[in-house]
Amino acid sequence: ETTRVAFFGLGHMGGPMALNLHRAGLAVRGFDPSEAACSAARGAGLPVAASAEEVLADAQVVISMLPASRHVERLYLGDDDAPGLLNRLPPGTLILDCSTIAPASAQRVAQAAAARGLAMLDAPVSGGVAGAQAGTLTFIVGGDAAALERARPVLQCMGKHIFHMGRNGAGQVAKLCNNMALGVIMAVTAEALALGAAHGLDPKALSQMMAVSTGRSWATEVCNPWPGVLEAAPATRGYQGGFANDLMLKDLGLAVEAGLNVGAITPLGELARNLYALNSAAGRGGLDFSSVLQLLRRGSP
Ligand code: NAD
Structure with missing residues (x-):
């Protein structure tokens, strides 16, 4: 029997993810x-419903890919204007939230779901728009293992790797840990390249040396922040495409907040959050986050 899926949020990530489910033969709306x-x-061939009521009809699996915590809480828990989905779904419906949100928020919604007999997983992703289009995302999952086994065939239509990190909220924590490390590594790589360049070094030669030395990382080898060092990097096309500075800023804010909730010590995460906030204030919020180099590069505007 075909699995019937209601997919909420058809943005940069959700649109291609829903399309991959549709192409795999699932009944997606x-x-x-x-x-x-x-x-x-619709133009890409996905059946799109005119209302939330219509999209829900007979759905066995509900997936959401929304911007932030408040959107997810409003969708599932409702507000003064509208009831949330949790009040409308029949028991047994499986809920997968793939948005990147606060771990505390993911736990709150999952607890409310459990109270209504609904299994819910947090399943944020890594891999970006390219991974969503290619169906090669990594899913970073928190929640019940049995629910994950039900979700697995659905997730496999959209991704390649699935990591079960623990109970509800653990998927969000793990995702934020990864992105905090990424944000710091990108900023310090930019700082190192700017230091070398200020001494007259060629940033490309410096990057090539670092890429096979102990300072190597995704930031030196794949998404190098210095324009022209790597053909395929966003830096080389005016920082267009890639992972937006303001999404990194959001994720670092969530990481710092998650740290405060448990008394964790995150000095570099907090510093990096401020660097991406400055980069956003300088007008680069919509550019790839590697544009943080422009804050640190001598002679930059
Ligand atoms: P986006 O803004 O392109 O898409 C979000 C969509 O959700 C929008 O189209 C919006 O209209 C819709 N939406 C809001 N409220 C809704 C509701 N109640 N019902 C249905 N739809 C609703 O964002 P995106 O880039 O697709 O990112 C989505 C999530 O994935 C974010 O949490 C982001 O941090 C995370 N993420 C993004 C990337 C990336 O590279 N873009 C990578 C990994 C994770």
């Missing part, structure tokens, strides 16, 4: 309040 997101998804 999408919904998004943004008319632009709906028409892009």
Whole structure:
């Protein structure tokens, strides 16, 4: 029997993810309040519903890919204006939230779901828009192991790797740990390249040396922040595409907040959060986060 999926959030990530489920033969219907997101998804061949009610009809699995915690809480728990989905779904419905949100928020919604007999997993992703399109995302999952076994065939239509990190919220914590490390590593790589360049070194030669030395990382080898060092890096095309500075800023804010909740010590995460905030204030919020180099490079505007 075909699995019936209701997919909420057809943005940069959700649109291609829903399309991969549709192509895999699942009965998917999408919904998004943004008319632009709906028409892009429809144009790509995805069945799109006109209302949240319509998208829910008979759904066995509900997936959400929304911007932030408040959108996820509003969708599932509701607010003064509208009831949340949890009140409308029949018991046994499986809920997968793939958005990157606060771990505490993921736990709150999952607890409310459990109280209604609904299994819910946090399943944030890594891999970006390219991974969403290619169906090669990594899913970083928190929640019940039995629910994950039900979710696995669905997740496998959209991704390549699935990591079960622990109970509800653990997927979000793990995702934030990865992105905090990434944000710090990118900023310090930019700082190192700017230091070398200020001494007259060629950033490309410096990067090539670092890429096979102990300072190597994804930031030196794949997404090098210095324009022209790597052909395929966002830096070389004016920092277009890639992972937006403001999404990194959001994730670092969530990481710092998650740290405060348990008394963790995150000095570099906090410093990096401020660097990406400065980069955003300088007008580069929509550019790839490797544009943080422009804050540190001598002679930059
Ligand atoms: P996006 O803004 O492109 O898409 C989000 C969509 O959700 C929008 O189209 C919005 O209209 C829709 N939406 C809001 N409320 C809704 C509701 N109640 N019902 C249905 N749809 C609703 O964002 P995105 O880039 O697709 O990112 C989504 C999530 O994935 C974010 O949490 C982000 O941090 C995370 N993420 C993004 C990337 C990336 O590279 N873009 C990578 C990994 C993780």
